[in-house]
Amino acid sequence: MRTVQPRPLPMRLLRARPGGILPILAILAVLLVLVALRQPDFLAPPSLMSFLGRSAPVILLAAGQYFVIVSGEFDLSVGSLVTAQVVVAARLIDSDPSRTWPVVALLLVGGALVGLVNGLITTRLRVPSFITTLGMFLILVGAVYLWSDGAPKGGLSEEFRRYGRRAFEDVPVLGRVPYALLVLLVLVALAVLLMRSDFGRTLVAVGDNPRTAELSGVRVWRTRTIAFVLSGLAAAVAAILLGGYSGVSFQAGVGLEFGAITAVVLGGVALGGGRGSVVGAMLGALTLELLFALMNFYGVSGALRSTVQGAIILLAVAVSATRNASRQGET
Amino acid sequence: MSDPRPVPLLALRGIGKSFLGVRVLHGVDLDLAPGEVHAVVGENGAGKSTLMKIVSGAYAPDDGTVEFAGEARVFRGPRDAQRAGIGIIHQEFNLLPERTVAENVYLGHEPVRRGLVDRREMVRRTGQLLASIGETALPADTPVGRLGVAQQQVVEIAKALALDARLLIMDEPTAALADHEVELLYGLVRRLQERGIGLLYVSHRLTEVFDLSDRITVLKDGHRVDTLWTADTTAGELVRRMVGRELSHYYPDRAGPDDLGPVRLTVRDGGNRKLRGVDLELRAGEVLGVGGLQGSGRSALARALFGVAPFTSGAVTLDGAPVRLRSPRTAIRAGIAYVTEDRKGEGILARQSVLDNALLAGRAVFAARSGRTARTGRARELLAAVEVRAAGDDQEIRFLSGGNQQKVVLARWLALDPRILLFDEPTRGIDVGAKAAIHDLVRRLAREGAAVLMISSELPELLGMSDRIVVMRDGRIAGELPAGATEEQVVALAVDATRERVQ
Amino acid sequence: MAALAAVTLLALAGCATDEPAASPSGSASAAGSGTGDQSKFFVQADYDAELALLDTAPTGPADKPWEQVLNPTMVDTAKFKKAGPHKICFSNAALNNPWRQVGFKTMQAEVEAQRSRIKEFVHVDAEGKDQKQIADINDLLGKGCDALIVSPNTTATLTPAVEAACRAGLPVVVFDRGVDTDCPVTFINPIGGYGFGHVGAEFVSQQMKPGGKVLALRILPGVDVLETRWSAAKVAFDKAKVDVVGVEFTDGDPAKTKKIVDDYLQRYGTIDGIWMDAGAVAVAAVEAFQDAGKPVPPMNGEDQLDFLKIWKDRKLNAIAPTYPTYQWRTPIIAALRILDGQQVSNPWKLPQPTITRENLDNYLDPGMPPLHYAMCGCADLPGYPQRWK
């Protein structure tokens, strides 16, 4: 026993505590080894860069979902939000490059707005976020199909698509650097800074114990609402990158919400809030993407993939849940 | 009422218990006869709750034996004790508000006929149980959530009786009750007694103790001081035995006349659901002690001042200017800090680091005021100043002892330089060393010009720390005492020793 | 521990699949070609019949393929003769993809064109749910319809409901997917999935370099129309001894498609042919090659305009077998003929044109939206082109 003092940073990062990123790093490392065994050239810089670029939207969604989950809520609407955004963008841009930037701005505002509505309904009307965002999911999907008569119209401009699809070519050492990767890196840095900021710590505090937070002057409802807004914004950026990567389609966002939640949980974040890091969540997403690529390399039959995915999620979560429980038993 | 029988229902012999090396019970003996009401009194920290938890099987004693109905028993848990016939009625009820009285009473052992829950039988038996304790007006199929506190307590008692309890432990049963509800409880206790059920009755309210009990065991600092026949003793004598002590604890010097500053805070006729006509004045530099029983409105006062459950009537001024304290946030912005009584439930962020806990309020309310590095540095200084002991400031706070957790909470508030501090039981569940440190800190804050309001159930603490004491009862301020008042005076105000019972 | 489990699982899953690198010799044989077991949807007789139809000349007006019939076998409909105007009811499987949207708009336009003879057109959307469509059909039976058109969501599962409708005594017309019963007056569809799959697969295997690697991209498992397409393609590939290196499901998701193609390019270096069971993600597949800086191999798509456009712009070596949306006009025409007591053919096999490099320009209308289907046969209908935009 001694009085408190800061301990050196490396030690803090490496301590294996519940919600830490060690387990997800271990899983990621194993997957990388498996990739290296099977497909060594995948780890060459250019293809690795492409992989990271194409994974950017999913990683961003996981980060957005993290904000909501760590504050103790759920966001099931992000997948439908991505679809809606991509379809809306195509119809508004209608292949006219000059409309690109206004539409991008509009998407960001729209994403934030959907998050705001989710957040306000959840915090002010006290509807459980599972239900709020499930309702929002149905509304968004219905509305976007309704608005576009069941088939996406218009088209995305090359300007718009560039960010999800193109790269700086002929970069020394790395080969190519996708724009999406740069966007991702900037946003990852922002997310990490945000989580280290006052707001970020307050967000985790709200997820840990909203009563304590409230009695310490935190406006819990406002903090959680902002988390939803961040999730909406992340979905908007993901939609821009995803639309850019693959073009307009109703399938753009299908199932992404479950993917994001899975990634977040895989990254060591506790459902119910208060524990886990945004880096872990994003690594969780990266791990899932790598898993899918790995299954392509190993030729796992398309139909069996969900089984592999399900089994890995259950195992990873079960292991961390029991570890957590045994630690709690110590106190 | 009755002599102790040759075979007592419960016999405790030499019960001892330690927590973390601190001895909280020393060789306590206690006998309880069937049909006897045996009161256990003592100050907070005297060991009453620990003793009751040992009897009800929640704790195992380190030394000594528990004999129940003539047999030595070792209970493996509350369920074990329940099956043996020992029921406990907690201060916080273990009831499901959405379920009916009968469903609650028989939860876990519903009467079945041919494999099915016999609702009619359940309601009938509940009715019988309720009738047997004189509660004929309480329908067994009402959801518990619709009942008043007193009736919920009746349900708790019925729940214990449904398990054929022969011994009932009542821990501060009147804490949450209004006056007329206490009357109902009296009748209830007498009828339980008539049925030959033994009662261990833990209470601070001496009136009740004298009204109900056959014998009284006084505990102090984990020792049994004495066991007295109620009929042979007086309130005065009892209070002397409870509090009679050598001054074992040093308290910091009180404020001198020069230390007192201007009036910081006034409340005129403040009221809400739990408070009525509260008038209060708090000066800079003073420690105002607030005494009273649990449920008397002490905590409600602090929570009203902090905007958690704001005053709905009356007026509050701060430094002479009227203010509306409508949320914790506005209160904090006005320079008020609140150290809550329920540290685990609303004081700490269990899974966050010591540092994050210390920075919580500053980050939330004054994020823009100072730089992050400066704030973190300040928090570290404060954590060191209050002498928090932890493996590091990144350790999760749940791994710290209660005293250290409380120090972190203090550091959180000190970082805001509050002008008014509200302490609700700041030393509850904290070891002696940490206690003294917190006392020193409180006084130092006052000396530096803060106005301090401190709630405490612990009379020596209240008397030792306060420059002035208000005592609350039934949501009102029952009276004010100057520094140097006696424990008897406080207790007399708190229990309303002079009141006439309503019949 | 979780990671360990992941390894085990992957190893297990990996072992369970064909491993072309480990058994290069086996890849040439039909069994080891990577196309897997033949689908249980494959029916040799149907396959033969459809392939024969591909070369059959249709009867009927040449400029109206939706009124043409291949090998007509007329049935008598006198008992359904009724004075108009009529109430026609339509139980639709779903409206949840562009193909069905274009088709349904075409059908609505046809109804409008026949307004004088149709007093009411009732449309119920089953939202892709078998259970709801069964209820919908039952519901429509209580509405005094003069004829019932059904586009079944699933062949097998809708059969009982269609049988019940037949028993109610009104003429039933089924189109697109069939049902396992003869009771409808007629079943309208183009040649079908075998034809579609065969045309694409034959083109790809002829155009690519011998012994090359083909990646088959499918939308979903278990959709009968798509299953027959694949089963025919499989026959063609096995016959041509093509190395099908992968059969992957894309869920119709372009992002997933690009990732799959990307990973296959990584794994095999080159892919020499792409076959797909539907055109929805054709453009995404093309883009994946472009983004990887590889030439786009011979491939097939469908008659969606975005694909036709990229085909022309990038001068792809491609083909587009179609499953024409003009078939949505035919049920209205058939129902009216039946109610007139005219003979109709059962089955009513519509021609199924293929878009090739030669006739590409005839179908590529830059004014229409990218997900429009060129083979809608809708240019003469009221509201063209605005209705389809």
Place this chain on the structure above:
Amino acid sequence: MSVRSLLPARRPVPGVFVALALTLAIGWLVVTIDGGQLFNQSTTVSLLHVAAGLGLVAVGQTLVILGGSLDLSVAYVISLSTLVAAETMNGSDGAVLPAIGLALTVSAAVGLLNGLLVTRLRINAFIATLGVGLLLKGYLDSGYDGPAGTTAPTLVQTLGYQRVGPVPLSFLLLVVVTGAAWFALSRTRFGHHLVAVGGDPTVARLSGVRNDRVLVTAHVLCSLCAGLAGIYLASRLGSGAPRVGTEGLYDLESIAAVVIGGTALAGGRGGVVGTVGGVLLLAGIDAIFNQLEVDAFFKQVIRGAVIIAAVAVYAHRAVRKAAS
């Protein structure tokens, strides 16, 4: 206080039935003005059929939600059950009973797995049942490429299509299952314990309830209900269908029906009768919009709004109640 406690114990009619009555009344009015009929025989039959399928699943879902858990794997259990039943029967009437038994056994096994993951391994129910759902999805996707098996004709004729007046046999089955679930909740120890576990696990444990066992049982019953829904769908469709559960969105819709019916998502409050109200409300909206030929997508928007609004109303009531 005492006055209120003297009020007769009455569980309020869940608000959903008021909403249902209003919806049907307004719907009837609008449809009639539109020149259609809402309550003719065939529409009623269709409505009740839709309600029967969703209802069976939702009643099971109610049980787990009451216990404070959740089941996202029901959609796959339904599909699995249709396949097991139809393939075992393979068109033969003699195999009906073994087939039903086998389908239910398989479903119960999935429920057991869910329950054990949630209680023993302490995996959050959301993730646990999502994971189990993925396992089943993989099996269904790789094992089946379309409808398989043939349901025995007798079962098709009875459970699938038989009706008594306007009421299909399947709806009667739902009534029976709902009755059984209601009975289990109110008249068995399991039911009492389940509501207690959902309401406050600590109180339940201190009162001697074996929380884990109760929750596992609830999960098994939930899967059994989903299995039963599968058998009904198999007899309705005439064969096993590997995607009927997911196409029908039975996972999310069943949860929606449960919360619209007034059961708290956090558990401990609600009941199966309200759930059936929720199912009927959803089916009623469906039927009305069908009559009006309203776009399916618009319907989905309305559905989303109804779900949020319903829960907001319940939440508002709870807050008011707590404040009074």
